[in-house]
């Protein structure tokens with residue numbers, strides 16, 4: 183009998199009971215706005231910021247409306263403005279170039295390697311084109327951060343990290359988000375902690391964070407923050423910084439705090455599932471697994487592999503066969519963007535040069551979500567199905583270009 187997968191690739195786990203209870207308490211209080219505190223009460227949003235900052239060893243943290251908002255705020259706080267060029271990954275998701283466009287910036291795309299990280303040689307060649315790099319740790323793959331920072335520091339390029347897929351991850355023992363001037367995280371449903379929508383921004387520089395807090399819409403209530411710079415830092419900044427409303431509310435913060443406490447446990451559960459898939463797909467002819475360097479402590483909330491140099495018809499055949507068996511794979515190599523997969527040349531509002539080496543990789547990137555509602559047995563089954571269908575297509579037809 184042909185095995186079929188029954189799980190849902192978009193079904194996350196429920197919010198923990200503790201989060202539901204905390205959310206109910208916020209709703210009963212009626213004080214959902216982060217600055218609507220009574221007496222000495224510390225809001226859920228302020229507590230989340232304190233706890234998140236402590237969890238990554240950052241001085242300051244700001245909770246905001248989305249990961250995209252965290253990125254635009256970081257860029258604004260670093261002075262990125264209209265017409266400024268910003269280096270970023272050719273392989274990332276649409277909110278990253280979108281954030282650059284939102285501040286009036288112009289993306290300069292940097293290539294992707296077969297290991298699905300930013301191409302540091304291509305970066306080195308383009309460092310003279312911009313003052314800021316918005317670095318996306320796309321799908322949780324972390325590049326050699328020691329080398330990246332050495333290159334950017336030498337060129338005077340500011341690094342802002344997009345950690346939408348690396349909350350809880352690290353390179354060489356240093357948490358993702360702690361290498362650059364700012365770290366940006368998303369708490370949207372498909373990321374590592376789930377409040378539907380939401381974002382977090384961390385950093386160590388007092389003036390940067392004072393600007394970010396004012397930008398997020400603190401009015402003159404910034405003294406209610408805790409993971410924030412001293413009040414005197416705001417003396418001038420409070421008059422000079424526009425309010426571009428994008429705060430997080432107490433309801434979302436209440437849901438997130440218990441999830442943040444569980445992040446380490448959840449990361450281990452994700453990685454156990456990832457290893458089952460990786461083991462199951464080892465030695466599949468025509469299929470390239472993505473190496474995971476020793477220095478990379480990842481959180482595998484999704485799984486990627488490459489069908490490198492396959493022709494489009496053969497890749498489409500694999501996707502169709504897997505879909506018929508309940509396995510939803512996404513492809514970054516399609517001619518048109520679909521679902522959440524798009525690529526640098528789909529963002530037509532931003533100019534781009536052809537990038538043949540990256541095109542070759544993108545044409546073979548297959549992506550799969552790995553929600554924690556899948557069991558280890560589910561992952562073993564997914565691997566069996568993918569392995570069988572990739573092998574069938576690979577053996578049956580001429581798949582390479």
Ligand SMILES: *Cc1c(COP(=O)(O)O)cnc(C)c1O
Nearest residue numbers: 248249250275277344346368370
């Ligand atoms: C989800 C995501 C974002 C943006 O997060 P939102 O909270 O949805 O705005 C940024 N970068 C990457 C790579 C993402 O996947």
